[in-house]
Amino acid sequence: AERTLVLVKPDGVRRGLVGEVLRRIEAKGYTLVALDLRTADDDLLGAHYAEHEGKPFYAPLVEFMGSGPVAAVVVEGHRAIEGFRSLAGTTDPTTAAPGTIRGDLGRDWGLAVTQNLVHGSDSTESAAREIGLWFPELAPA
């Protein structure tokens, strides 16, 4: 079955929303196959966000993502990648559709980085890459 990497970002952990995010993933019918709460270092975050290096929000993004623990989760199920992105809603929480994680639980705090509670892999390639970074023990042999 397809796997995706979900992160509950530091804003979500600080606000006590890990359970709510996991509840929505499980209620949708996906399976949690790995779960870990940890504060990511710059090496991991630099690799995770390599595609954004050079963008104006890159440095604040890495700083924010390392500002406290994140809940890293591997989620499994047929079409789990697009399924979780649909649950998460669009990037900007102000306008993300009600019913989604970002739309129901997020808002704009007027900060340099969009704090939008969750991350989900956007393709099979990025899911494999990101699961390998966050959970090397799950990487295919």
Ligand code: ATP
């Ligand atoms: P989605 O793909 O659903 O838009 P994402 O998390 O994959 O969400 P990316 O475009 O990969 O979004 O950006 C990574 C993260 O960087 C975003 O989730 C957000 O936290 C932050 N971000 C993205 N664009 C901006 C921006 N223009 N200004 C500030 N922060 C941003």
